[in-house]
Amino acid sequence: MPETMASNRAERTQEKSQNDDLTSGSISNNIELEAADGGAEAADPSAEFKPDRRFWLALAPILVLAAMVSLDGTAVTVALPIMANDLGGTAIEAFWTGTSFLLSSAVLQLPTASWSGIFGRMPVLVACSFLFLIGVIVASVAKDFGTVFAGRVIQGVGGGGIILLNDIVVTDLVPMRQRGKYFGIVGGVWAFGSVCGPVIGGALAYEASWRGIFWMLIPFAAIVLVLIPIFLRLSKPPGSVIDKLRQFDWLGSLVFVGAATCTLMPLTWGGVQYEWDQWQTLFPLLLGIAVLFAFGIYESYVPKEPIITMSLLRSYEMLYSLLSGIINAAIVYGSLYFLPLYFEAVQGYSPIISGVALFPATFTLAPMSMVAGTVISKRGEYRWVTWFGWILSTIGLGVMTLLDVDTTIAEWFFLTIFMGIGQGLLYTSLAIINQAAAPDKLMSHAISMFIFSRMLGQALGVALSGLIFQNQMRSNLLATTTLADKAVEYSRDASSIVSFLHDMPDDMKKKELVQAYADSLKIVWAVMCALSGAAMIGSFFVKHISLDREHETEQGIHQEGSDE
Missing domain, CATH: 1.20.1250.20 (MFS general substrate transporter like domains)
Incomplete structure (x- = not known):
């Protein structure tokens, strides 16, 4: 973050030294890694913070x-x-x-x-x-x-x-x-x-x-x-x-935008506009991934002011925050996409009533996010919140596989609420893990990587869920007596079936289609449960990083009378 061009180079030299310490498990001067079993907490440097x-x-x-x-x-x-x-x-x-x-x-x-x-x-x-x-x-x-x-x-x-x-x-x-x-x-x-x-x-x-x-x-x-x-x-950077x-990494930005676009576009149109095995999906996806790797190498060695600091990835805690951020977003947005379709297609609700039926899974997100933040601030510890969040999320997604055609209102209320509570806790705790693993001078880099990982998770969540649904729906319809000849057509788009179902007469064909829809969604919830379980296991290896450190920022609230 700029003070002068000379100080930028000095800071980058110091940051490289600090990031080398990440490999051995600590960041000197900025981040204090403590053993998981505790140790005396340092005095809280932020104790004087009074909004x-x-x-x-x-x-x-x-x-x-x-x-x-x-x-x-x-x-x-x-x-x-x-x-x-x-x-x-x-x-x-x-x-x-x-x-x-x-x-x-x-x-x-x-x-x-x-x-x-x-x-x-x-x-x-x-x-x-x-x-x-x-x-x-x-x-x-x-x-x-x-x-x-x-x-x-x-x-x-x-x-x-x-x-x-x-x-x-x-x-x-x-x-x-x-x-x-x-x-x-x-x-x-x-x-x-x-x-x-x-x-x-x-x-x-x-x-x-x-x-x-x-x-x-x-x-x-x-x-x-x-x-x-x-x-x-806020205080303004000088210069x-x-x-x-001149400081801005123009080439790196152009490469990243192009690579990210090539990666995300096929993830969004796969199975919708083009099939997953068509070249229109595979070529840009593989090209985008390859260019992203090249971008990482370029950012590590070439620009003086890179838009991403690759050395941050040497920390397990940083890597975990990014990967779990992808999983967290994939679960939330995959659920927000398919749960309304369950209520519309299987339960027969209108779009507005389906939105209301989402409340057990969604209205818990906001209060749990605030609860997580308060607990972390008071205790200075984020691991317990993260563990509890992933445990509840995994249990919640597991019991969501019980959602079926004959599930009552009381049943689906309790079957969907646990996932919402768990994901709400994780919304805040994962962000704190990400920030705790980064020095203050690299905080904006860490946050931008984390936000991008969540947006990548959004795209992956809907794409992966849609692919699983399509394959399972096709398999389920092929096993029916009345819909086998329509298996490919009906499995192509989960949302298009909803309006079609509402216009169908209540006969055997509709009954089999609704049951196939519900059974296909069970596999979607099961895969999400497995992803949540993997993130839960990974969270047990996250080390405690002390949150009690001096607050360093070059863009805090502007002080009256200052030169900036």
Whole structure:
């Protein structure tokens, strides 16, 4: 993070030395690794941290941004069928409208973190919020899917930056020991918005207009564009604009954006627009993975200010946070995709009622995220929360394999609640593991890697779940007496079967199709249970890293009278 170009080189030399210590299990001066069986805790350097009025005013736009982007992310997905019908679009166009936001937000994570370190958090956050607002306006007035797609891409660029910078700003404002509490608050707002999104989006789309979803977001974006410059006054990195432009890793950013796009696009269209074994899926996927490896080598040796610090990956705790972040997001978003389909296809609920039926699994996310953050801040220990979260998640996904055609309301309520509790605890604890494993000077790099891993998990979760469902559905339908000839057609898309089922008469064919649907989802839950179990086992090897360390940041709240 820039002070002067000379100090940057000195810091990178020191960081390399510190990261070499990671190999042997410790980071000198910045991170104190303690034995898992305990030891005397150091005095808490953050004990004097007392949030004042300026702190809460600075946090206010962060909370508004979290609510805005989380609402958008889940509300629009529910409205896609209505949008397709109103605009005369195809299923593929609707698919890309939903996917474009994820792709554009994910591929710019690392470059955005670097921009914020060079130019400052506040101006980059304002730019991202402005782009999000422009995207909302474009999508709200669209007359065709091409315009909606363009709006969603612009929204994704802004929204991805907002997601990342929300976390980075919290680390700038709050010492490590106290950070869990405030991550829990921001995560709670995010989870609450994600839960309310399908209900609000469904109500607006089906009862009023899908455009109302975008109109609803405009006041949020307008408010934060006023609040951020007034209240989020952080110290600015020194240096001229020319010097800052020279610091940015332009080549590395272009390579990463291209490689990430090549990797994520086939993961999203596989099994939907193209089959998984077609060259249109395999070629860009393999190319993207290969270029990502080349990107890692380039970042390790060439740029003076890389957008990713590869030496961070020498730490087991860092690697675990990234891999478990992928699994965590895959489980949450895979469940959010397929649980509503279970309620619509198997239980026969409407889209709005299905959104309400998700509450046991989703409304537990926000309070559990805040509980996890509070416990971590008070105890200075994140491993127990992580262990408990993965244990509950694994048990919850295991019992979800009992969801069937004749499952009652009381039964599915209790069968889905444990997964939500476990994943809510993990939302905060995994983020703290990620940050505890990084020196303060590399914190934005660690966070950008973690956020990208979660976005990769979103894509993998839906893709993997969809692939498992397709294969199992095809197998189940081939075993039926009335639907064997339709096995390939009906197994192609889990969501398209829902509307087809609602129009079918209550005969043997419908009964067999519904049962095949429920049985296929059981395998999806079983695979998620296995992934959760693997992450749970991995968590037992995570070492305790003391959270009691001095808070070092170059972009804290601007002090009146300072030179910056």
